[in-house]
Amino acid sequence: MAIRMTRQITRRDFSVLAGGLLVSTRAVAQMQTPLLTREILSSGERIPAVGLGTAYVFDQDDGATRSKADAVLQALVKNGGRLIDTASTYGDAESVLGEVTAASGLRDKLFIATKLESPDARELKRSLTRLKIASVDLLQLHNVRSRQQSLERFREWKKQGLCRYVGITSTFHRDYRAVEAVLEREKPDFVQIDCSLDNRGAEKAILPLAADIGAGVLTALPYGNGRLFKAVHGKELPDWARVFANSWGQFFLKYLLADSRITAVIPGTGDPGHMTDNAGAMRGQLPDPDQRRRMVEFADSL
Ligand SMILES: NC(=O)c1ccc[n+]([C@@H]2O[C@H](COP(=O)([O-])OP(=O)(O)OC[C@H]3O[C@@H](n4cnc5c(N)ncnc54)[C@H](OP(=O)(O)O)[C@@H]3O)[C@@H](O)[C@H]2O)c1
Known part of the structure; x- marks a missing residue:
């Protein structure tokens, strides 16, 4: 045990024992650096650049899920985060979030985004009822698949104060x-698109257009639904990456956050420790262009 601990301490670069917890001095120093926020281009409002995705993790509305959700939300807020992304189709996630935010009094500290399958007033009412709120911060049309899809109803709802952004x-x-096509015509406040170190198609197809029309970008699936963690399983974080990342999670998220066209990343987690780790990507330096190229080479070699 003593030998294992010594090895760990060496590997973690001068770790310290604080309150019985092994904490990397790099992590401690990182927590003292300013929080990374990004401007929403359509309004000038700033939001913290790491949020929480809720697909799969809060699907079932029961006591165990609510206490898990409460712990994750507390970790999000405690570490400077605000953004939560959910959807009308994520099982009971909206209901779980509604219960937890109402009970914890966290609503005012959060930026809540949800998604509807269609511009249907009944679906919106159901989402607001489940979330126990009168309006959402961001209302998104889920899984756009046709050029003709319109955001007219969403914009009406925005005027009525039912959402702040579309x-x-x-x-x-x-x-x-x-x-x-929908981005060009409708010019929404945000586009949410899949993007990760090993899935970079949106960097060329969607991100330039979003920047042109002044839309914020949320990156869904920033870990490729966990695929990136499987790819590095058993591998140590390379030394050259330790200057900007304390964990694989931060390595993957900081690759995305180094792209200033990205407003926020929304990794999904049901684990408060992972939430804290993810939020740590909002602290400390971001990889520079050379380091980013190295990250791509590394990912392509896996
Ligand atoms: N069409 C759409 O609009 C669309 C589609 C897909 C996803 N999304 C949004 O994007 C969000 C993210 O996607 P996702 O949740 O499917 O995939 P993801 O964020 O790419 O990966 C989630 C996986 O990573 C693990 N994880 C998270 N943080 C970790 C950490 N620090 N260390 C180790 N493992 C960690 C999670 O496990 P643990 O629970 O154990 O942490 C989970 O298995 C969704 O939740 C949803 O909000 C939108």
């Missing part, structure tokens, strides 16, 4: 053309 989403590359 957006569209997709994680299907076959639908990127439709996404581009």
Whole structure:
């Protein structure tokens, strides 16, 4: 045990024992650096650049899920985060979030984004009821698949104060053309698109257009739904990456955050420790262009 601890301490670069917890001095120093926020281009409002995705993790509305969600939300807020992304179709996630935010009094500290399958007033009412709120921060049209899809109703709802921002989403590359057409015509406040170190198609197809029309970008699936963690399983973080990342999670998220066209990343997690780790990507330096190229080479070699 003593030998294992000594090795760990060496590997973690001068770790310290604080309150019985092994904490890397790099992590401590990182927590003292300013929080990374990004401007929403359509309004000038700033939001913290790491949020929380809720697909799969809060699907079932029961006591265990609520206490898990509460712990994750507390970790998000404690570490400077605000953004939560959910959807009308993520099982009971909206209900779980509604219960937890109402009970914890966290609503005012959060930026809540949800998604509807269509511009249907009944679906919006259901989402607001489940979330226990009168309005959402961001209302997104989920999985855009046709060039003709309109955000007219969403904009009406925005005028009525039912949402503050409107957006569209997709994680299907076959639908990127439709996404581009809707982006160009409707000019929403946000587009949510899949993008990760090993899935960079949106960097060329969607991100330049979003920047042109002044839309914020949320990156869905920033870990490729966990695929990136499997790819590095058993591998140590390379030494050259330790100057900007304390963990693989931060390595993957900081690759995205170094792209200033990205407003926020929304990794999904049901684990408060992972939430804290993810939020740590909002602190400390970001990889420079050379380091980013190295990250791509590294990912392509896996
Ligand atoms: N069409 C759309 O609009 C669309 C489609 C897909 C996703 N999304 C949004 O994007 C969000 C993110 O996607 P996702 O949740 O499917 O995939 P993801 O964020 O790419 O990966 C989630 C996986 O990573 C693990 N993880 C998270 N943080 C970690 C950490 N620090 N260390 C180790 N493992 C970690 C999670 O496990 P643990 O729970 O154990 O942490 C989970 O298995 C969704 O939740 C949803 O909000 C939108």
